[in-house]
Amino acid sequence: MVTYMKKMRLLFTLLIALLTQVTNAQNLLIEAESFEEKGGWLVDPQFVQQMGSPYLLAHGLGEPVENAYTRVNFPETGKYHLWVRTKNWVPGNWTPPGRFQLRIQDELLPVVYGKEPVWSWEYGGEVTVSNKSQKIELVDLTGFAGRCDAIYFDKKKQSPPSDVEALNKWRLKVAKRPADPEKTVQFDYVVVGGGIAGCASAIAAAEQGLKVALIHDRPVLGGNASSEIRVHTLGIYGHFERILRMLDTKHYPNGSPEAYAEDKKRHRNIERYKNIHIFLNWRANGANTTENTIQSVDAANTITGERLRFKAPYFADCTGDGWIGFWAGAAYMYGRESADQFNESWPEFGELWSPEVADNAVMGASVLWRTYSDNYDHQFPDVPWAMEVAGSYAARGGEWQWEYSNTDVHQIDDAEQIRDHMFRAIYGSFANVKKQPNTNKLKLEWVSYLVGKRESRRLVGDHIFTFNDARNLTQFPDSVVMERREVDVHYQENLVDANRPDFLSKAMFYKTGKYIIPYRSLYSKNISNLFMAGRCFSASHIGLGGPRVMLTTGQMGAAVGFAASVCFKHKVQPRDVYQKYLKEYMELIEKQKSYQKP
Amino acid sequence: MGTAQYILIQKISLLLITLFPLVSAATTCDTIPLKVNGNWTDKNIRHSEHTILFEDTLGIVHHISLMVDNDNIPELFTSHIETPVCSDSLCNLMNIRIYWTLSGNYLGFDTIPGKPLTKNDHLNFNGEDFQQLHRLLCDEQSILRRRHKDDLFDKEATRVSQVVDAVTGATSKEVKEVTVDGAVYSSYTIYHLVHSQLSGVIKRYVTDSLLTLLDKRLSTSDRVDERIFFWQQIPAARFPQYQKEITETIEMASPKDRLFVMKKTPGEMWANPDFIVRIAGIGEQLDVYSLSHFLSQLKSTPTIPAACLSLLGNQMKSFSQNQLNTYLSLIEKTPASLQHKTLLEILQNAEADTQYKYRTIIGAFLKNHR
Numbered sequence: 001m002v003t004y005m006k007k008m009r010l011l012f013t014l015l016i017a018l019l020t021q022v023t024n025a026q027n028l029l030i031e032a033e034s035f036e037e038k039g040g041w042l043v044d045p046q047f048v049q050q051m052g053s054p055y056l057l058a059h060g061l062g063e064p065v066e067n068a069y070t071r072v073n074f075p076e077t078g079k080y081h082l083w084v085r086t087k088n089w090v091p092g093n094w095t096p097p098g099r100f101q102l103r104i105q106d107e108l109l110p111v112v113y114g115k116e117p118v119w120s121w122e123y124g125g126e127v128t129v130s131n132k133s134q135k136i137e138l139v140d141l142t143g144f145a146g147r148c149d150a151i152y153f154d155k156k157k158q159s160p161p162s163d164v165e166a167l168n169k170w171r172l173k174v175a176k177r178p179a180d181p182e183k184t185v186q187f188d189y190v191v192v193g194g195g196i197a198g199c200a201s202a203i204a205a206a207e208q209g210l211k212v213a214l215i216h217d218r219p220v221l222g223g224n225a226s227s228e229i230r231v232h233t234l235g236i237y238g239h240f241e242r243i244l245r246m247l248d249t250k251h252y253p254n255g256s257p258e259a260y261a262e263d264k265k266r267h268r269n270i271e272r273y274k275n276i277h278i279f280l281n282w283r284a285n286g287a288n289t290t291e292n293t294i295q296s297v298d299a300a301n302t303i304t305g306e307r308l309r310f311k312a313p314y315f316a317d318c319t320g321d322g323w324i325g326f327w328a329g330a331a332y333m334y335g336r337e338s339a340d341q342f343n344e345s346w347p348e349f350g351e352l353w354s355p356e357v358a359d360n361a362v363m364g365a366s367v368l369w370r371t372y373s374d375n376y377d378h379q380f381p382d383v384p385w386a387m388e389v390a391g392s393y394a395a396r397g398g399e400w401q402w403e404y405s406n407t408d409v410h411q412i413d414d415a416e417q418i419r420d421h422m423f424r425a426i427y428g429s430f431a432n433v434k435k436q437p438n439t440n441k442l443k444l445e446w447v448s449y450l451v452g453k454r455e456s457r458r459l460v461g462d463h464i465f466t467f468n469d470a471r472n473l474t475q476f477p478d479s480v481v482m483e484r485r486e487v488d489v490h491y492q493e494n495l496v497d498a499n500r501p502d503f504l505s506k507a508m509f510y511k512t513g514k515y516i517i518p519y520r521s522l523y524s525k526n527i528s529n530l531f532m533a534g535r536c537f538s539a540s541h542i543g544l545g546g547p548r549v550m551l552t553t554g555q556m557g558a559a560v561g562f563a564a565s566v567c568f569k570h571k572v573q574p575r576d577v578y579q580k581y582l583k584e585y586m587e588l589i590e591k592q593k594s595y596q597k598p
Numbered sequence: 599m600g601t602a603q604y605i606l607i608q609k610i611s612l613l614l615i616t617l618f619p620l621v622s623a624a625t626t627c628d629t630i631p632l633k634v635n636g637n638w639t640d641k642n643i644r645h646s647e648h649t650i651l652f653e654d655t656l657g658i659v660h661h662i663s664l665m666v667d668n669d670n671i672p673e674l675f676t677s678h679i680e681t682p683v684c685s686d687s688l689c690n691l692m693n694i695r696i697y698w699t700l701s702g703n704y705l706g707f708d709t710i711p712g713k714p715l716t717k718n719d720h721l722n723f724n725g726e727d728f729q730q731l732h733r734l735l736c737d738e739q740s741i742l743r744r745r746h747k748d749d750l751f752d753k754e755a756t757r758v759s760q761v762v763d764a765v766t767g768a769t770s771k772e773v774k775e776v777t778v779d780g781a782v783y784s785s786y787t788i789y790h791l792v793h794s795q796l797s798g799v800i801k802r803y804v805t806d807s808l809l810t811l812l813d814k815r816l817s818t819s820d821r822v823d824e825r826i827f828f829w830q831q832i833p834a835a836r837f838p839q840y841q842k843e844i845t846e847t848i849e850m851a852s853p854k855d856r857l858f859v860m861k862k863t864p865g866e867m868w869a870n871p872d873f874i875v876r877i878a879g880i881g882e883q884l885d886v887y888s889l890s891h892f893l894s895q896l897k898s899t900p901t902i903p904a905a906c907l908s909l910l911g912n913q914m915k916s917f918s919q920n921q922l923n924t925y926l927s928l929i930e931k932t933p934a935s936l937q938h939k940t941l942l943e944i945l946q947n948a949e950a951d952t953q954y955k956y957r958t959i960i961g962a963f964l965k966n967h968r
Contacts, residue, residue, distance in 0.1 A: 091955035091956065092955050093953050093955075116958060117919070117955055117956055117958065117959070118919075118958075118959070347798070348743070348794075349739075351854055351855075351858050352739070352854065355858065355861065356830070356858065356861070356862060357858075357861035357862050359857070359861060359891075361887075406886050406887055406890070407857070407886070407887045407890045407891055408886050408887075408889075408890040408918050408920050408921060409918075409920065414920065417919070417920075491854075494853060494885075495852070495853045495854040495857075495887065496738075496739060496852060496853075496854055497852070498852060498853055498885055502886070506739060508744070509744050
């Protein structure tokens with residue numbers, strides 16, 4: 001193999017290599033997400049906590065994506081055993097859809113990856129490296145969600161560990177990295193999660209003068225409202241119209257590309273705040289807690305693997321999944337409470353609404369998608385691996401009803417499986433449409449690869465917001481968030497009719513007047529310096545039904561941002577704001593209606 | 599007006615209406631004039647002396663009769679409903695006979711001789727209209743349930759009646775899909791009467807007055823909704839008396855109801871080897887919700903019979919990955935089961951089956967336990 005590079009290219013490659021390649025005398029580990037050029041492959045960090053790492057995804061909607069490549073420096077020339085960490089995401093009696101190969105320098109290696117039904121190191125045989133510097137490419141074969149976590153070369157034929165915990169330790173060992181991040185940064189307030197709630201919280205705190213870190217694991221802010229998921233914002237603005245108008249969306253159909261313009265607006269607005277330090281593509285992975293107080297949150301860059309420790313007196317969990325609370329040991333709930341637990345039954349829908357016996361069912365996650373009619377004909381390949389899910393269902397796009405949940409899958413632990421199930425539903429339903437007459441010009445325009453979740457962990461605060469607070473319009477002295485949207489809880493259609501597709505849901509609506517969410521639902525009851533805003537706020541399963549939409553969660557974010565500023569001013573904890581500084585806090589909230597930014 | 603109340607009177611003598619048309623009605627809506635459908639029993643049925651009087655929110659008093667078989671065992675409820683169906687500018691009386699099961703669930707309907715069901719412009723219902731009405735009434739979760747009457751029509755679009763001097767709104771698309779074409783208000787009115795008001799009255803009546811007498815009738819019913827209603831009414835502590843009936847219900851029920859029964863089934867039944875072997879025996883009929891619940895329930899069962907694990911093993915190839923992992927953990931916690939020849943063969947065959955998607959997981963499991 002021949003290596004020929006220009007000087008500048010070499011310098012750049014060396015820089016990337018420093019960040020991404022881990023070499024020892026006998027081996028070389030390459031993290032796929034840190035490839036120098038991603039081509040058409042996308043970095044997917046959604047499932048790090050389950051499978052161990054961000055990975056590259058060939059999301060080509062059925063057309064093979066452009067190769068990703070990187071340049072590496074082997075410790076020495078010679079023969080190496082090769083492993084690729086990957087997964088066959090649809091095992092079954094068909095050719096796996098997520099197949100890909102490796103090209104080293106100019107040679108396409110014969111082994112096809114993506115065969116095993118679980119994340120594992122698939123053996124690629126022995127390769128001869130004749131030159132230390134090599135270009136390595138990922139060659140997608142299908143465009144159907146092939147995935148590559150890492151590539152490993154070793155002189156010995158000894159595969160890396162498969163178990164995720166052991167693998168994480170092995171990665172640190174191979175990289176010769178300590179267990180803790182090497183660098184610590186200090187802030188007044190750390191917000192984890194850059195959805196609408198997180199952004200609003202950062203703005204509110206920043207306007208009160210706090211130095212804020214906003215950590216988000218995507219390249220773009222907005223969460224479910226971003227152009228990556230494309231759900232429009234719903235709900236009312238409450239006290240925080242000025243802040244939320246910087247972040248919201250128009251009421252376009254879910255899935256609309258108009259979301260790109262809203263991304264730009266959101267970024268433009270939030271980047272004006274010099275005391276908000278935005279960490280895009282950083283994913284939190286731990287909360288260091290002593291005596292029920294979070295000391296710091298650790299995060300890693302989803303592309304380079306760089307790690308930071310964020311220290312602050314106050315933290316806001318706006319991750320949606322309640323990760324910071326979970327790591328810190330905060331009390332949380334998951335699933336449907338029994339009807340008696342909070343007296344939430346509604347005979348109109350009976351078990352579908354609130355069950356007699358609690359269970360682990362929750363509202364599902366959506367993966368939105370769109371098609372368009374082109375001026376040219378387009379073929380769509382056969383997708384036998386999708387038909388078990390899609391059946392004969394045919395569709396040209398997917399809105400909120402495309403939702404997946406059941407008692408077999410956990411919205412956090414099985415999120416990758418949920419996303420992949422929706423891929424099968426989408427590609428299968430589209431393939432069915434393409435078999436219908438007059439669909440030759442129909443083409444897939446966009447399929448999200450991010451799981452748009454509705455419900456997962458709910459952290460427990462001093463108050464748990466329930467259905468009764470909404471239907472009785474309970475008044476609270478700490479009324480910081482308000483909403484008049486119906487209590488809107490979903491169920492899967494196949495619960496009622498087993499013949500319906502398992503990826504479609506229906507909504508149940510309970511109409512109410514304007515209800516209030518108190519501040520006490522927005523901080524943890526047992527972690528002293530933890531706020532929460534977003535779908536992980538303190539609510540019952542039914543209580544979440546109304547305020548889970550993004551203007552309401554944005555109100556929560558703003559409310560806790562202002563609360564953090566009161567805490568910071570008096571050097572007190574979130575609970576103290578309610579117990580000792582409520583008047584001051586509520587006056588600050590009230591002021592927002594007429595506040596003009598200086 | 600408007601406060602619903604019901605009164606039981608027992609003064610109507612036996613009407614002795616033998617319902618031959620019902621009995622022979624086949625189960626399609628094509629048989630005229632009977633439009634009833636559903637799980638009809640092959641019995642002679644007559645009105646009993648039990649009647650519920652109920653005043654609805656419009657102030658109309660409905661007579662709901664209990665119907666019994668030749669042994670005086672309650673079979674169903676029926677009522678001749680005469681109700682105004684009004685839009686903004688049109689008003690008609692609708693006459694229809696509705697049948698409910700003993701749980702208050704809609705069972706079927708019939709027309710009243712001389713009083714046909716009509717649509718806009720006084721057109722009579724045709725066969726497809728009857729079918730559509732029946733489909734609508736069968737759907738407990740129809741979108742009509744959450745619609746206000748004012749939201750049935752798209753107010754921007756209008757259509758002109760050919761007969762009546764009136765302009766009506768065009769039906770919104772999703773409402774049009776579920777209602778009888780040209781009879782949207784009729785569909786809406788009857789749906790809400792059948793499902794909300796009268797159904798609730800029947801449920802309350804049965805719960806308050808008949809439940810203790812209907813123990814056997816409900817727990818062994820051919821109609822799954824009646825069984826589910828019974829399991830809802832009795833405490834879980836009584837479930838062990840009905841092991842056979844509960845197993846049958848689990849086979850018969852929808853995923854939602856199946857999950858409800860299985861969740862309510864008390865721990866002592868899940869510790870009963872006979873019961874769990876029975877459930878494992880019907881595992882193929884379980885849906886993803888109830889199968890996952892069953893496997894999860896077995897995690898806290900002290901001793902799982904090898905027969906149960908073998909029966910489940912026969913269905914292993916349809917398990918999800920999570921279900922398979924749970925299943926293997928159950929074998930792990932019952933090490934003696936790996937001495938069970940049948941179970942071992944099942945696992946070895948799965949490992950050897952090159953078409954089986956999770957054969958490598960089984961292979962790794964067997965390797966660890968050899």
